[in-house]
Amino acid sequence: MITLRQGKAKTILESSINSAFTAVETYNRPRTSFRIENYIILMIIAWTKLFHAYFQATIGERYFYKEKNGRFKRIDGEKKAWELAECIKNYQKYQTDDKLSEAVMANLKFFIGIRNKIEHRYWDSSTLDILLFGECQSLLYNYENLVVELFGSDYSINISLAYALQFSHLRAPQQLKAQRELLSKDMQDIKKYIDKYKTDLPQEVYDSQEYSVKLLQIPKISNTNRTDLAVEFVNWNSLSEEDRENYNKITTIIKDKIVKQNVSNANMLKPIAVRNAVKEKTGEEISQSNHTDLWKAFSVRPGTKSDAKFDTVIKYCVYDEPHNDYLYTSEWVDFIVRLVTKYGFNKGNIHSKCNGILKVEDFD
Incomplete structure (x- = not known):
């Protein structure tokens, strides 16, 4: 679990939660125009900002696109951040244990496609209500779960949400109107997209509450x-x-x-713990300077005086902002063990072997 202090990541997360609140408020307001369309767009924003808050807290400002010359891409003067699809891809890459389930990803990708189709079209919202209620509910449940999983129950939003009141005697006329609307050309197009998307899903994903609440x-x-x-x-x-x-x-x-x-910094290791683990597995007692030579040669983390403190290889090392130091993963231990047992690295030759930049993939 990530502990947030005042700063950019906390501000982005609060903006994400506010977007989710507005989405639900809009959805539950019965006479609002473009009700479900606004809900979908606002929830896409909420999800995107949630991932941005996570990236800001873990890897710093590396979730912005860059030009070939290394400068940030900009739109109207603002740095261009990863959109939701790119956020999902990179979240799955950086996470080692708590990746998004296949059903959660299916739900998110479904709404990315829906969002692209509804941006320039209009139809009565009650039509989409009938088609998408289950998926809309899962989109919110999954968001709530990930917020709590990443940042803790203090950021839970469910205590602020009420069960929406229903006008049951209006339901039948609205459904008849929606059924007539299904005959329109635009609605046939989106209905075809929905039907194909659901048909292509594996049965276990379609049955999951994370994809659609029934x-x-x-x-x-x-x-x-x-x-x-x-x-x-x-x-x-x-x-x-x-x-x-x-x-x-x-x-x-x-x-x-x-x-x-998750517990903050669970299973993360300080340098001395890395060295002890390597000794236990190989019998080789590497020194602190050996360890420094290794992370420098393989560019696992920036130098001590670097301003880009979050610029680490997440698989092997993370920056611990509260303590202003670096912690290492069990994968980093396994990598050093492989260097020792398979490639002959030892206390006496690590310094000379690390005289230059080395590539991790050359030693896999």
Whole structure:
């Protein structure tokens, strides 16, 4: 879990959360024009800024595009940051353990395609409501889960969201209108995109709540305790097969999602721990200067006086901003072990072998 202090990453994250709040507020406002279209666009912004906050906190300002001459690309004077698709690709690359699931990525890529199709078209929002409700709900659930996973429960947004009120007697006319709208040329085009996208998904992804939440909502009319909640959610994973069949017919079902809470700097190593681990695995006792020679030769991190402190090879090393030093991964230990056991690096020759820039891929 990343601990944020006042600074750019915190500001970007707060902007992301505000965009998500506005998206939900817009979606739940019944007479708003372009309701679902605005929700999708604002949630795309929220997701993009969430990734930007993560990158800002972990790799610094390396999530901006650069020209061939090394200068930042600019649009209207502003640095051009990675768009959502590029953010997803790089997040998967930098993460070693907690990558986005296939279903979460399918949901995000689905909405990137939808966003591109709705930007220059108009139709009644109730049409898209019927087609996309489950995917829209998962887009929000997945966002909430990743915010908490990356930055902690202090940034949870669900306590601020209310269950939207429904006008059930209006539902049938709205659905009829939406069904007529499906005959329009523009809607046929987007319907074709939606149907093809869903058809191409693996069954396990399509069935996942992370791709699309499937809810069945029915009024609760039986006698209940007066202290009962008006809305109840059932833990799907705890039900028997018989109960599942019954609940499929009569109540609201939501699968429980396990959110993994990461500990800040978990499993990260200081230089002395790296050296001890190498000694334990190989018997070779490398010195601190040996270790310095290695990270310099393989460009694993910047020099001590460098201003680009976040410019590290994430697989092997990260900058620990609160302590103003660097921590190393178990992959870095494994790499040094391979240098010792396979390529003959040892305490006596590391300095001479590291006389120049070396490429990691040459020693894989």
